[in-house]
Amino acid sequence: MNPLIERYIKKDSLPYIFCAGCGNGIILNAAIHAIDELGVKEDTACVSGIGCSSWIPPYLNMDVMHTIHGRAIAFAEGLKLSRPEKNIIVFTGDGDCLAIGGNHLLHAANRNINITVILVNNFIYGMTGGQKSPTTPPGSKTKTSPFGAFDDPIDGCGIAMSAGATYCARWTVAHPNQLKKAIKEGIMHNGFSLIEVLSQCPVQAGKSVFQERDPWGMMEAIKSQTIPYKSWIPDKPAGKIPIGTFKEDNSRQEYTDKIRKLKEQLRGMQKETV
């Protein structure tokens, strides 16, 4: 057995709740490799919301908080503010992060608080059984868009970057090495980072979004829609999804650093007045 499983997976929590062919296993695998290669296991905690993607961290042999729908980032901010020296990784879904939790994404990105958010975009509400999500492509006949989805999809990376995220990358589950590298970069980056992963949900998004239920075929389909970018270009070619590292900006101050510096200043002033 892979020694990483011994170290990172709580075997008495198995089996996973994931359906056969789900992309979440690849993402869990990439995250474990990233954490292990950086050697940060003991100084890292994971937080997730609600959704299939939020079930990625509960199997980890680490400190994990499995919270409520949409609020993982808010819990993570409190955790980070209480322990600024620790790494906090958030696992969230397209519904969790961009629908119910959208406001927290905006504000955390704007604060540039050092949290690494892994946004699992499977284009659907997987856990509740295949309803339209904020990223569902127009025309998809989901359980709540029987005539074809007509909302324009939300671009999580675009929103996070315009709100102030200082690291942003997007990969797919067909790019496990790039994904691992991005998670490592996200953890090392001192600021708010968002890593979006396009993933397949054969059971709920297979037929409605991809007209393809085979996991392998879905991964191929996702991969074939993407085009690699070296930086962010807002006007993307129609029908294509940019992937790559879009932003890595170290010029903005991180939120807990701001607070720490302010407190040092205040303490200096207090001493002077004594």
Added chain:
Amino acid sequence: MLKKIDVMNHGEKVLQGNEACAEAAIHAGCRFFAGYPITPSTEIIEYLSEALLLQEEGSFLQAEDEISAMCAVIGARWGGKKSMTATSGPGFTLKQEALGYAVETETPVVVVNVQRGGPATGQPTFSSQQDIYQAKYGSHGDYEMICLAPASVQEMYDFTVKAFNLAERFRTPVILLADEIVGHMREKIQIPEQIAVEEHTPVKHCDKPFGRNEKNIPYAVHFFEGHNLLVEGQLHDEKGRRIGHLADKSGVFVGNLIDKIRKNQGDLVDIDHEFLEDAEVAVIAYGTVARSAKRAVRIAREKGIKAGLIKINIVWPFPEEQLKELAATIRTVIVPEMNMGKYCLEIQRCLKQSNVISVPKLGGIIHQPTELLHIIENETGERGR
């Protein structure tokens, strides 16, 4: 374990209720606050935005809404910092889902609700006690809540300290159910030289962090202590693993959450009373209204009327046995509340032998002592004699 600690800036002070609450939080060891401004609680977030950043270990977040504030304090508590949030009606409603998460994950945090009149935006600058049931059962599902109702600025201080201690001891969120009057009032208070504070003693080996002691309470653990904790919002076993799909285990888990409050209810009694020995009529009150009740009872006594007062400080869990005992020989009980008469229903259920009279009051103005005096006089046949 309770530990005596010295309070640096002790002594006599004139403070506003909300300020006293904020100061008490710092003294009780609160090192993280997240909140969103809302009248009539705003002075608490204002005070702590300064005080916490002047604390060596302190941190503060003005959150984007009350939901994130509630979530952030839970996150911070698992980071190992005692945490608090404060709000009023609309914000208290927004916090309910995450408050239930704190109950279920047995996270000790303090939530202050400085009540205003509702429903909806209601009466932002007026007082009420309308959230008395929301404080108990505001979130979905079954659980028991610990809730304290202060009636003075001194109690805003004392009960805040107590709220932190009870939260830590019972591993559960505790609600300080204040109201606009006590939040905004200024009074002289005595900040003690020493207070007793529940301190965290790290647990060494702990493979079942959500296992329970003889009082049905789980370990005091937090993140980054090497326990590899799983804090899980789905009903879970001693290791945090989900059991929501198992009916028998789920029932036991929720039963434990309830029992750790109900079975320890004897440790959660805080009632002040006076003149009960020979009283024929008693006023039972909590929070600010207890002030009017006290005044009314004292005037009645001066007039020779056999009236008594029962002031309930920990309103939830409901002190059923203790009330039965205290009111055993009392013929008539008067229950004034700044709401439509809610807590009175509990008292009626509990004191079947007495004549229990509800004195509800809507609109935001507190009962006047004379109003209550008239009712006491009526009930004792003293009026117009």
